Amino acid sequence: NNTVQDVIVRWRRMCADEALWLPGTDHAGIATQNVIEKQLAAEGTTRFALGRDAFVARTTAFVTETGGTILDQLRAIGASCDWSRTAYTLSPELSKAVREAFVLLHERGLVYRGHRVIHWCSRCLTSLSDEEAEHSEETGSLYHVRYPLTDESGSITIATTRPETMLADVAVAVHRDDERYRDLIGKTLTLPIANIEIPIIADAEGVDPAFGTGAVKITPAHDANDFEMGMRHKLPMPVILSPEGTMANGADAGSRVPPELLGVDRFEARERVVQMLKHLNALVKIEPHTHAVRHCYRCDTVVEPRLSDQWFVKMKPLAEPALSAVRNREIRILPERWEAVYINWLEGIRDWNISRQLWWGHRIPVWYCDACGEVTVSRDDVAGCPRCGGETRQDEDVLDTWFSSWLWPFSTLGWPNKDSADLKAFYPTDDLVTAPEILFFWVARMIMGGFAFMGEAPFHTVMLTGTVRDMKHVKMSKSLGNGIDPIDVIALFGTDALRYTVIAGLGMGADVMLDPNDLEKSFAPGRNFVTKLWNIGRFLLTNVGEETVRPLDAIDPSKLRRADTWILERLNIAITECNAALGPARPVNGVWNENELNSGLRLSEYTESARRFVWNELADWYLESTKARIASAGEDRDIARAVLAHCFDSALRLLQPIVPFITDTLWRRLPVAGNRHSEFIARASWPRRHETIASNGEFELVREAVNAVRQLRADYAVPPGDRIHARLDTSASADAATDAAVFDEEREFLGRIARCDIQVNGEGSGESGATILLSSGAKLIVPLGGIVDIDKECGKAKIELEKLATQLAALEGRLANPGFTDRAPANVVAAERQKGVEWSARREQLTQKVVSLCGS
């Protein structure tokens, strides 16, 4: 994730954007508090024994000590952050923003105190937001329990997954139109065990006649749905669970929980209640039942719906602009499919429970006066009651960690000071890169926060990365022990190898599979590439020498050789491909247009284009072709040096965002005017196409010849030391003079890398041999004496000819079909025609080859 961000920011920096990557950390409320609580437990004490102030002091010390680890790791992977702006959600500056946000929302009527059923973690002893209570499918039981009518005229059977909560039942609801129960509505039932009389009520929304028995027990204090029904029907709401999750007679419970169950854990109580129902002959049956159970996202404890007082943020008004921003393309989400998920969530958004019964976090800026009941919401600490002057006490709760995180895009830039220079310079930002898991927790809320507090979207692009997984596709995690510590990889192969591997393997939104048990194999792509790049650099720098090369513009284009224009054209193509893969940085008019919407940030494609240029084109071909020129003296040597230096300089710049360290080291040594020792490559400019230089394609003829000779050598196992003597026959060439000139110019190159000496239009030796037909029509005749198996060569040619003939027939059929020529786009038809011409020519060549080899 951080490497992705660094690649993007380095790229933009080279494109002359004033690119800021602001690093920082959050205080991770529940997670951090849990760590300290575990430490305390190991020491045999608790936070309550320690007291709030001491606990906070201890946690602060822990964070101070360990909080820098992540920042050190960021430095180790080369993250080019502006460290001077490092932010932390609990810092005084950001805490000020938090209070401001809370008070502003309160002033707008969007923060309120609510009494309702929320998700409660009985281990963390705090409430959780809907997002923090994660679902997971579990096989449990559905218990059918008979509740007798008080008048003993019959009974109703209800179905429940949590029988222990029956002690808090206040009614049984049936659907208003359910024939089975119509006559019972208004009668009362006797709640078993508790022996309390409860009414049978009719409801339409809350009851599904098709589920279970069609009769639902109503437990308003321990079920969100039942709470709603309880509100509708004005029912009492007895609480029978303690915060710790044990059975207890809480508010309004009277003595519903019998003495033998008091203090019993909820799961143990479930078993006991079931046994008691059995003895009372009230248990009808137990069915296996799979359903989703919510768990605490930090400690995995099953959360309990529980009635309590909490602070909430009214979300509907905040969601509106966040929805339209994505709908009208002010913000794009990549990959696009996540937009639907985002929209779906925002459309059904519910109010956000922001209070946590924790000690680690921003304490809620609300003060209560016990004397007069005044509630004060304030930006500043309140010393005395503003109404009666009495003593005040601050709310005990802290805010959800995400309540500070959702302000990040502007709180880190100086907000609430709207005149802050940083805010003016950098808001709105461009990109947010993160994991899909926190799309709701963080991304959606930041967008809502951006509109609520800044009046505009906080960024233009949300890029959701994939997840790093092991070879079994299991997400890497500390607890499973299947993770890879990037620091280990850096120690083994270097930062650049780590970065390259990850970026090259990262398709848009795709997961990356790495084998924690075989780092060597997992990181081979990066290690190999970085080593290759180093070797290219070593060789190239040695050959180019120390003397500063001429700038490309200072070279007379007519002096450039075919290899020069070829590689410069390949460079142009590489630059174009990299630009296309990286895409536009931001929408031109604030709104993404159709073409831009889904383009860009394809980092693996960008990496592949840059890799192909420097490895397969510059190193494999051009570098080889210049060896003799470099060894010679005179102007051609300088031209080759200049082109080499220019191409490598551009290649290093293209690669800098991915492999910043090795490119910097090499780049500083390149004898290009202005580069040397003067500054970072990170501050160099992004390469641009060189429009004035065009290749005539003639170097391709050389590549064809080399490839053909190499294949011949491999096919016939010509000993590596043996030279091949070939003859170029240009009699059938389209441009005989040019062909002759090309091979004359590249004689040395061909001789060296293909170990093949070519005589242009010389006397034939009379030997039979292989004939290689080049695309220009020229023939390369290779007499191979006794080495070549003519029949085999002829057979190969025949097979190729047959294959081509089949494909050509299909193509000709297509071209002869009016359905195609009339309906397909003109450029497609033209391309197919052109292809037909080329294939026909190829067929002609192959035919000649077969005739010349086989004699028929």
Added chain:
RNA sequence: GGUCGCGUAGCUCAGCUGGUUAGAGCGCUGCUUUCACACAGCAGAGGUCCGGGGUUCGAGUCCCUGCGCGACCACCA
């Protein structure tokens, strides 16, 4: 239950709005230790693009369907 996604070479994946003879990395086979690089070079093998229908002049790409996976959401007690 709702929504979305995936199934392409032995493995991990590209293939964007249907239009060259379907690509890359790793792995595999053969040859080469040639003075930048064996973490390399050269050559090569390997794919009925999950199955079945359909639309189209043309489908890996669009539609339907079957099978096999996965993700997210959800107040079925």
